[in-house]
Amino acid sequence: MTQPSFATHEVFNQSPPFEDVNLYTSDQSLAAAVAANGGADAQRELTEFGQLWGSAAMTERGRLANESTPKLRTFDSKGHRRDVVEFHPAYHELMAYAAQAGLHNSTWTSEGKPRGGSSEVVRAAKFYIASQVESGHLCPVTMTRASVAALALQPELLASTMPVIASRDYDPSFAPWWQKRGMTLGMGMTEKQGGTDVRANMTRAERTADGYRITGHKWFMSAPMCDAFLVLAQADAGLTCFFMPRFAPDGSVNAIQFQRLKDKLGNRSNASSEVEFIGAYAARVGEEGKGIRTIIQMVQLTRQDCAISSAGLMRSGLAHALHHTRHRSVFQKHLADQPLMQAVLSDMALHVEASVALVMRMCRAFDRAPADAGEAAYVRLLTPAIKYWVCKSAPAFLYEAMECLGGNGYVEDGILARHFRESPVNAIWEGSGNVMCLDVLRALSRDAEAAMTVLTALAAETRGLPGAAETVSFIGQAFRRPDSERVARLAVEKLALLAASAALNQVTPRHAELFAATRLATTHPGMYGAVDLDAADMRTLLERALQ
Known part of the structure; x- marks a missing residue:
């Protein structure tokens, strides 16, 4: 007996999925701009990058990372403070591919010096392509890359962290940064009462035998699962920049307590948090009073x-x-x-x-x-x-x-x-x-x-x-x-x-x-x-x- 069909129409006159497209070779304007600004020798590298990031698999990772948004786990099952953020595996896969391509470090030498040549142009072409697939995961990527410029003002700190920053391995484990294959860095500047006016910040830094202890809050601190953050706090000489790791030097979890994740209009794959510092350990970056x-x-x-x-x-x-x-x-x-x-x-x-x-x-x-x-x-x-x-x-x-x-x-x-x-x-x-x-x-x-x-x-x-x-x-x-x-x-x-x-x-x-x-x-x-x-x-x- 013939089964009845319940289909009422045939699907036609719809565009096919825009996937498995090389996002570099299909973009003549990008290729011409890269060549005009010194990046012509990177054509093969960018072609391979464009092929990977234009694939259907990467498109699907971008979708999943945004539909399955991060979740804050403040405590474990026994009531111990944890303050960890869980992400969909697709987010971690995007991070791994971005790290493998050097989006977080390719403009620096292994010593943290500007690489020069056409490294900024080539890296920008990759960043431009990756943004077309999924933008949220690029927040910790860009902050990690940019943090090296600030860490350079504290040479001994840069020397200790740069070997881990320079790695192209992505390591999402919750562990002290010095034990990891690779690390990411975030940033915390703004507070409730100040916003853009960071001079109005009230978070305090007190000097201790092993560095500083930070007490206060940040209204926005993005990528809370980064391994360390550059934060601004008021020290004796005024607003100062600090390096605040997730783990204190003795290996204990640092006193960084996330209050909640922001419910943002977009950028949903990336976690942004409100946070309080309860005497959190930090090391100074640059001179006291020269934080900005x-x-x-x-x-x-x-x-x-x-x-x-x-x-x-x-x-x-x-x-x-x-x-x-x-x-x-x-x-x-x-x-x-x-x-x-x-x-x-x-x-x-x-x-x-x-x-x-x-x-x-x-x-x-x-x-x-x-x-x-x-x-x-x-x-x-x-x-x-x-x-x-x-x-x-x-x-x-x-x-x-x-x-x-x-x-x-x-x-x-x-x-x-x-x-x-x-x-x-x-x-x-x-x-x-x-x-x-x-x-x-x-x-x-x-x-x-x-x-x-x-x-x-x-x-x-x-x-x-x-x-x-x-x-x-x-x-x-x-x-x-x-x-x-x-x-x-x-x-x-x-x-x-x-x-x-x-x-x-x-x-x-x-x-x-x-x-x-x-x-x-x-x-x-x-x-x-x-x-x-x-x-x-x-x-x-x-x-x-x-x-």
């Missing part, structure tokens, strides 16, 4: 990664939008062949091209800064400006990408809803938009001559591009105004757009011209696609965007 100066060495690098990650999220949004519209037919044509959709997608592709060119140019400056005063000035002035523009661009961009998929983009079955929830965090963490603008103003006030040298170089690199000369003039006048803080957001955005035009001009001059024409010569409309690009330029942008 010390930890800013770390923050400069975490800000760099915020920009890279946001650019990666936008790239993923664009790739998924293109993939879907190339397979989805509406009114007898693929969506990607409809003129209005082409206008939207090509404008988005132009934005991503400029963003990736800009972050790779920034990373080239990080590579060269130790030996080049001009590149060091670029880092100081433009890192906060780049973070401001790239990170604040991401949420609106990802919303547009979601809309390209229609209802399929709005549900949690796909990755874009997760990307959208993830996207605001990079603009908020490591200094919000206003803080970034104030940091640009601070860089100008502390070394106006060096900052003007950077602006002069940008003017030369954008000479002849539409609107560039007028933008340079506006920036110079805005920053000289006595009320420059009032117009800082506008000036900093224009500075970032000018820098993006300059960076893109070194990669794809024709597209730099298009970017300048639509962003410098005029104010870009509030919606993507509301610009007039030539049909040939649209076709080229879309062909480059996803191979």
Whole structure:
């Protein structure tokens, strides 16, 4: 007897899963930006990385790590304080692959010195790709990498920890860092009453025979299962940076008590905690009273990664939008062949091209800064400006990408809803938009001559591009105004757009011209696609965007 069928329809006209795609070779804009900034020799390494991270298996790990969120286990079954956080195995697998690729240490030598060459650019390309798969696990990765810059101010501490940091083994065991194959580091700066104003911190540090004892709290301390944290506390001479391990020197669990995990909008695979220190052991990093100066060495690098990650999220949004519209037919044509959709997608592709060119140019400056005063000035002035523009661009961009998929983009079955929830965090963490603008103003006030040298170089690199000369003039006048803080957001955005035009001009001059024409010569409309690009330029942008 024939069994009845209850199927009411055949599934068709849906895009196939966007997986088993090489996230490096399919991204011509990334490859060109890497090559233009000194990373051409890494093509094979990045191709292998892009193949692995674009696999269906890595996509599934990203999904699982976000759906099975971390859990705080404050006590064991007998009532003993434990303060451990449990993660899904997929999270640990992502961490292991990131460590194996050196995302947490490849820019440092085994002694903790900047590696130079093109290490920042190559590592940034990997970070950019990994962000497209799963961003949350990259929080401890970036903090571990960045902590080396602060630890360098305490040479004996760096010498003892660097052999473990330099390992490419990921070791999630809850044990003293000196007994582990590899280690991760986190950071705790903000408190309830102060937030960004860390000078208002009330956590106290008391000197003892073996170091310091810290008593107080942190309102946000990310990645609580890290093996140690850099924290700020008030010592006798003022706000000071400290290295606080999970285990005290005698091997006992340090007096770090997690109160709860934050229930965040996004970044859900990564645990962020509220914490109290009950006389926790810590070692000083840098001079007493110089805590901000010390930890800013770390923050400069975490800000760099915020920009890279946001650019990666936008790239993923664009790739998924293109993939879907190339397979989805509406009114007898693929969506990607409809003129209005082409206008939207090509404008988005132009934005991503400029963003990736800009972050790779920034990373080239990080590579060269130790030996080049001009590149060091670029880092100081433009890192906060780049973070401001790239990170604040991401949420609106990802919303547009979601809309390209229609209802399929709005549900949690796909990755874009997760990307959208993830996207605001990079603009908020490591200094919000206003803080970034104030940091640009601070860089100008502390070394106006060096900052003007950077602006002069940008003017030369954008000479002849539409609107560039007028933008340079506006920036110079805005920053000289006595009320420059009032117009800082506008000036900093224009500075970032000018820098993006300059960076893109070194990669794809024709597209730099298009970017300048639509962003410098005029104010870009509030919606993507509301610009007039030539049909040939649209076709080229879309062909480059996803191979």
